Amino acid sequence: MATVERPPRSDEIRVENPATGEFVASVPRIAPADVAALVARARAAQPAWEALGFDGRGEILRRAQKWVVENSDRIARTIVSETGKTYDDALIAEIGYVASAFGFWAKHAPRILADEKVRASSPFLVGRRLVVRYRPLGVIGVIGPWNYPLTNSFGDCIPALAAGNSAVLKPSQSTPLTSLLMAEGLRESGLPEDVYLVAAGDGAAGEALIDEVDMIMFTGSTATGKRVLERAARTLTPVSLELGGKDPMIVLADADVERAANSAVYASMQNGGQTCVSIERVYVEAPIYDDFVDRVARKVSALRQGVPDGPGSVDVGAMTFAPQLDVVSRHVEEARAAGARVLVGGRASHQQGGRFYAPTVLADVDHSMSCMTEETFGPTVAIMRVSDADEAVRLANDSPYGLAASVFGKDVARAEQVARRIEAGAACVNDAQLNYFALELPMGGWKESGMGSRHGAPGIRKYCRQQSLLITRLAPKREIHMFPYRARTTKLIAQALKLFYGRGKRG
Numbered sequence: 001m002a003t004v005e006r007p008p009r010s011d012e013i014r015v016e017n018p019a020t021g022e023f024v025a026s027v028p029r030i031a032p033a034d035v036a037a038l039v040a041r042a043r044a045a046q047p048a049w050e051a052l053g054f055d056g057r058g059e060i061l062r063r064a065q066k067w068v069v070e071n072s073d074r075i076a077r078t079i080v081s082e083t084g085k086t087y088d089d090a091l092i093a094e095i096g097y098v099a100s101a102f103g104f105w106a107k108h109a110p111r112i113l114a115d116e117k118v119r120a121s122s123p124f125l126v127g128r129r130l131v132v133r134y135r136p137l138g139v140i141g142v143i144g145p146w147n148y149p150l151t152n153s154f155g156d157c158i159p160a161l162a163a164g165n166s167a168v169l170k171p172s173q174s175t176p177l178t179s180l181l182m183a184e185g186l187r188e189s190g191l192p193e194d195v196y197l198v199a200a201g202d203g204a205a206g207e208a209l210i211d212e213v214d215m216i217m218f219t220g221s222t223a224t225g226k227r228v229l230e231r232a233a234r235t236l237t238p239v240s241l242e243l244g245g246k247d248p249m250i251v252l253a254d255a256d257v258e259r260a261a262n263s264a265v266y267a268s269m270q271n272g273g274q275t276c277v278s279i280e281r282v283y284v285e286a287p288i289y290d291d292f293v294d295r296v297a298r299k300v301s302a303l304r305q306g307v308p309d310g311p312g313s314v315d316v317g318a319m320t321f322a323p324q325l326d327v328v329s330r331h332v333e334e335a336r337a338a339g340a341r342v343l344v345g346g347r348a349s350h351q352q353g354g355r356f357y358a359p360t361v362l363a364d365v366d367h368s369m370s371c372m373t374e375e376t377f378g379p380t381v382a383i384m385r386v387s388d389a390d391e392a393v394r395l396a397n398d399s400p401y402g403l404a405a406s407v408f409g410k411d412v413a414r415a416e417q418v419a420r421r422i423e424a425g426a427a428c429v430n431d432a433q434l435n436y437f438a439l440e441l442p443m444g445g446w447k448e449s450g451m452g453s454r455h456g457a458p459g460i461r462k463y464c465r466q467q468s469l470l471i472t473r474l475a476p477k478r479e480i481h482m483f484p485y486r487a488r489t490t491k492l493i494a495q496a497l498k499l500f501y502g503r504g505k506r507g
C-alpha cells in the first residue's frame with residue numbers, strides 16, 4: 001500500500017483508509033449516463049432469476065451465507081480498510097448481520113410472500129375466492145451510506161433478491177470495495193450473471209439509478225433522502241427511506257446503573273458512533289445521575305482508540321468520512337462553550353495520518369446545544385439530568401428524528417410504558433440497538449428518520465407488486481345488480497342492506 005500522490009482520474013474512485021490515509025485501491029467509476037445500460041442488464045437477467053422460485057433462489061442465498069462465513073476474515077479486512085472501523089465492529093455488526101440475513105430471507109421469504117387467502121365480508125362477494133399475491137417489482141436500486149458498507153448497503157439487497165428481483169447497488173463512493181467483493185461472493189455462490197450489479201459512482205449516479213429502476217431502497221442522511229424522494233416523484237418510483245437519527249436513552253431511577261452505563265458506552269461508541277441507531281443523548285433521573293455519569297466517564301476513558309488491525313486490537317476506530325469530523329468537533333465545541341462539562345476526550349487527532357475523534361463524554365448538557373438536537377454521528381455521548389420520567393420523555397420526543405430509543409429500569413412494566421411513549425420506530429427496554437438483529441421485527445424511522453421499513457414482513461413485501469385476485473367460479477348469467485336498473489330490484493337491495501347493516505353490527 002502506498003500513499004496516493006496523483007489526483008484521481010474522473011473515471012476512477014480511489015479508496016483511502018481513513019485510519020491511515022493510505023491508498024487502498026482504485027475502482028472504475030460509473031458515469032451517470034452509463035447507469036441505464038447497467039440497469040438494462042439487471043432487467044434482462046431478472047425473469048430467469050424469478051423463475052428459479054423460492055427454493056432455487058434460497059439455495060443460492062444459503063450458499064452465499066456459507067461463503068460469507070468462510071470468507072469472513074477477507075470481508076472484515078476489506079471493510080476495515082475502507083471505513084477505518086475496528087475489525088470487531090466489522091465482524092459483529094456487518095458480517096454477523098449479513099450472515100444471518102441470508103438465512104433469514106431464504107427461510108422466510110416463501111412464507112411471507114405466499115398467496116394469502118382472504119375472507120370476504122360483503123354479501124356481494126358470496127362464493128368468491130379472494131387472494132392477495134406478491135410479484136417481484138423487477139429491478140431494485142439500493143443506495144447506501146459509508147458507515148456500514150455491508151449491512152446497510154449490501155444487506156438491503158438480500159430481501160430484494162430473495163423476492164425474485166435483480167438488484168443494482170450504488171454504494172457510497174467512499175466505500176465501494178465491500179459491495180464489489182460481494183459481487184464476487186455471489187458469483188461464486190451461483191447467482192446468475194447480472195442479477196446483482198454494483199454502480200460505483202457519486203450522487204449523480206444515484207440520481208440516474210432512481211430514474212431507471214422499479215423501486216429505490218435508500219439509506220443515508222435525511223437531507224439526501226428528501227432529494228431522493230423528489231427525484232423519484234418524477235417517475236413515480238416507490239421509495240423506502242432509512243434516514244438519520246438522534247437516538248435517546250432514558251435511565252430511570254431504579255435502573256441497574258452498571259448495565260445501563262455499559263449499554264450507553266457500547267451503543268454510543270460502537271463503530272465510532274457512526275451508526276444510525278447510536279445512542280447520542282442520555283436522560284438520567286436525578287437520584288442516579290452522578291453515579292451513572294461517573295461510570296460512563298470511567299468506562300469511556302478506558303477505551304483504546306487507534307489504527308485497527310486484527311480482532312481485539314482497538315475498541316474505537318477512525319472517522320470514516322472527513323466532513324463528519326468537522327460536525328463532531330463543532331458539536332463538542334459548541335457544547336463546551338455553552339457550559340457542558342467535557343469529562344473525557346473532546347478533541348480530534350490525526351495520529352499516523354488517519355482521522356480520529358477521541359471518545360468523548362459530555363455531561364450537564366441541555367437542549368440549547370447542537371449535541372442534543374442535531375445528529376452528531378461520532379464517538380460522543382451527551383448526558384443530561386432530568387427530574388422524572390415525564391421530563392425525559394418530553395425531551396426524548398423534542399427532536400425532528402424518531403429512529404430508535406431505549407429505556408432502562410428494573411420495573412420492566414413501567415420501563416415498557418415509558419418506551420411506548422417515545423416517538424421512535426423502535427424502542428428497546430434494558431437494551432440498545434439490539435432490535436436491529438431482530439430481523440422479524442420491522443424497523444423504520446418516524447418523523448424525519450424515514451419512510452417505510454426494513455425487516456419483518458413489510459421489509460420484503462415492499463420489493464413486490466401486490467396483486468389482488470377475485471375469483472368467481474359459479475355465478476348466474478346476470479347478477480341482480482347489473483343493467484338494466486329497475487326500481488323494484490333496487491328497493492329489494494335497499495331492504496337487504498337494511499337487514500344486513502341496519503343494526504350497526506356487521507363488519
Ligand code: NDP
Pocket residue numbers: 143144145146147148152170171172173174201202203204205206207219220221222223224225227228241242243244245275276277321375377403445449450
Ligand atoms: P448521504 O445521504 O450523504 O449519502 C447516502 C448515499 O446517497 C450515498 O451513496 C451517496 O453517494 C448517495 N447520494 C448522494 N447524493 C445523492 C442524490 N442526489 N441522489 C441519490 N443518491 C445520492 O449519507 P451518508 O453516506 O453520509 O450516511 C450517513 C447517514 O446515513 C447518517 O445520517 C445516518 O444516520 C444515515 N443512516 C441511516 C440508517 C438507517 O437505517 N436509518 C443506517 C445507516 C446510516 P456518495 O456517498 O457517493 O456521495
